Amino acid sequence: MQKNKITVYQIFKRLFGNKNLPKRPNGTLEENGSGKFNDITDNVLEVLKESGYTHVWYIGVLAHASATDYTRYGIPQQFPEIVKGKAGSPYAIRDYYDVDPDLAVNVKERMSEFEALITRTHKAGLKVLIDFVPNHLARNYRSVTKPPHVNEFGEKDDTSLAFAPNNNFYYLPGQPLDLQFLQDKGIEVNYVENPAKATGNDCFTNRPSEYDWYDTVKLNYGMDYLNGRRKFFDPIPHTWKMMRNILFYWAAKDIDGFRCDMAEMVPLEFWKWVIPQVKAQFPGIIFFAEIYNPSVYRDFLADNTFDYLYDKVGLYDVLRDVACGYRPSSDITFILNTVGDIQHHMINFMENHDEQRIASDFFLKSGEKGKAAMIVTACINVNPVMVYFGQELGERGMDEEGFSGRDGRTSIFDYWSVDTVRRWNNNGRWNEDLLTEEEKSLRRFYHKLIRLCNLEKALREGLFYDLMYANYENMEFNSMKQYAFIRGDYTDFLLVIANFSNEEEEVTVWIPDHAYDFFKVMQHERAIAVPLLSDEKFPIDFSPTNPLKVKIKANDGEIYKISFL
Structure with a gap:
């Protein structure tokens, strides 16, 4: 059975x-609307499958605090002053056992609509x-x-104690929350919290x-x-058991994996205790860790714990620079060496919900200019690669939506x-009719x-083979702007070249x-x-005893399949 490389949309x-x-910045649900579970139709799922993706990461599914009033459905009223934006952060969970009502056509049937989405996704x-x-969870x-x-x-917490092993929260006795x-x-500010609880980012103050x-x-x-x-x-501790129950609850709904938010802010001992239990009951389920501390990477992978870790402070940061x-392209080699033995467990990406868009004014100002980095990101090894929705269209992320x-x-x-x-989307057609030529071109590249x-x-x-060492003294290879490597499996032999220059360059590579x-x-x-990415499949004839000379467009790259005659 073929073992797929995980590709996440x-x-x-x-x-x-x-x-x-959108009618106005900082607008309400009634003014600006919201996507629904039902908007993820068989049609768009088939498009994603055809585009090469193996997994879909649905962000913002769990019920989170918002300023929208759903009390008529029995959902507790939130306090807008402790909600970020009108819609709220998807990581300020207000109910671990519920899905977000904003995403439902029929709020009373919101869980059924999500379960139907799971079924549709699997069907595709x-x-x-x-x-x-x-x-962390929502204050209210x-x-x-x-x-x-x-x-x-918090139901059984002793709020007179700053810390107790079986308390669910940390408290600041005698100090009310002061916003x-x-x-x-x-x-x-109408929200009252007395005593104040510690804030989610390890902020142990009432202010x-x-x-x-x-x-x-x-x-x-x-x-x-x-x-x-x-x-x-x-x-x-009590919290461990409560969180295990939550994982079991969602895994039983036929979820295939969890992306674990800020995993390193939770004790590693908890993960080593809970993940094997979940995997024993739900074989095949995977765990991704959002993590930013390279010194603990290997600890989080040991003992059948996490399957994959964010490679944000490593490959992402270097490729962005x-x-x-x-930075010179040769720095890619050095950063890969730091995770050499675990590189196949790292999750590669050039965009996600926390990062700036490639095409934004704060990054490259154009989705086209991110091609070279994306080729390296996707092809460097067997590990997962992720694409954030709209990335493949060159979405700029330069709207002034409100809170953001x-x-x-x-x-x-x-x-x-x-x-x-x-x-x-084009009113549910999910086609290219309303896209610009530039957007169509970029989308086809990602495809x-x-x-x-x-x-x-x-x-x-x-396997991966870095060619930067072999070309270190090659005066015709620009190690400041070019990067080259080989991927092979003893049958096929692929040469991958990226050009980070703003100009088209002739690249001369010694193998x-x-x-x-x-x-x-x-x-x-x-x-x-x-060439496998180019629309023009003109083969290049060369002698293995001589360097391969090719022209690579600005901020672009190519994958060459090499055959020997």
């Missing part, structure tokens, strides 16, 4: 599928990933959908700032942060719709690239004898290199 549900033209041959948010958390035997968070920064802006995650509270996993991070894990001209502001990111806090995606990740066995399963030996390739006097 990330969908922020509130925005994806929203056909409404795609797998489902959702978020698990373990570190209250579950009305939890199973009867499940306790509410003075909101009052300074003229915002009326969080506007730069803190003030809409969330930190969960207590039995670690006393204010006393040397002492651990109280025996007996198993290389693409912007801030014009920051080069697509807002996760506001009711909005994304122009490029709305036109691709080819992502499909090749699994069509070509050498990319899907093959050393050692590379042929490494892939057990029998050399001949002649070889041909056939």
Whole structure:
């Protein structure tokens, strides 16, 4: 059975599928609308499958705090002053056992609509990933959908203690929550929290700032942060068992994997305890960790714990700098060496909901200019690669949606719709009729690239060989702006070249004898290199004993399939 390279399409549900033209920044649900579960139709799922994706990560599924009133459906009223934006953060969970009502056509049937989406996604041959948010929850958390035997968070806490191993929260006894920064802006604060709880970003003060995650509270996993991070894990803390129940609840709905938000802010011991239990009951389920501390990468992979980790502070950061001209392309080699033994467990991406859009004014100002970085991202190894919705259309993320502001990111806090995606949607047709020629061209590039990740066995399963060392003294190879490597599986032999220059360049690449030996390739006097990304499949005839000379467009790249004659 073929083992696929995981290719993930990330969908922020509130925005994806929203056909409404936004009426105003910071608008309400009624004014600006929201995408629905039902907008993810068989049609668009088939498009994603045909585009080469294996998994869909549905972002913002779990019920989270918002300023929208759903009390007529029995959903507790939230306090707008402790909600970021009108729509709220998808990571300020207000009910772990519910889905977000904004995403339902019939709010009373919201869970059934989500379950139908899971079924549709699987029917299309795609797998489902959702978020698990373990570190923090919404300040005004209250579950009305939890199973009867499940306790509410904080229900049995001793709020007179700053820390107790079985408390769900951390407290600041005698200190009420003080959101003075909101009052300074003229915002009326009706929410009362006394004693104050620690804020989600490890902020142990009753006066969080506007730069803190003030809409969330930190969960207590039995670690006393204010006393040397002492651990109280025996007996198993109450929070551990509650979070295990939540994972089991969603896994039982036929979820294929969890992307675990801020995983390193939760004790590693919890993950080593809970993930094997979930995998034992639900074989095949996978766990992705959002993580930014390279010193703990290997710990989070050990003992059948996480399957994959974010490679944000490594490959993403370096590729971004290389693409912007801030660092030489040779730095890619050095950063890959830091995760050499675990590279196949790293998740590669050039966009996600936290990062600025490639085409934004704060990054490359054009989706086309991100091609070279995306080719390296997708082809560097067998590990997963992710694409954020709209990335393949060159979405700029330069709207001023409201709370988010014009920051080069697509807002996760506001009711909005994304122009490029709305036109691709084309009232549910999901076609190119309303796209510009530039958007169509970029979309077809991503279509080819992502499909090749699994069509070509050498990319899907093959080994990696860096050619930068072999070309270090090659005066015709620009190690400041060019990057080259080989992917092979002892049968197929692929040469990947990226040009990070703003000009078309002739690239001269030496393939050393050692590379042929490494892939057990029998050399001949002649070889041909056939480009796989280009529309023009003109083969290049060359001698393996001489360098290969090719022209690569500005900020672009190519994958050459080499055959020996």
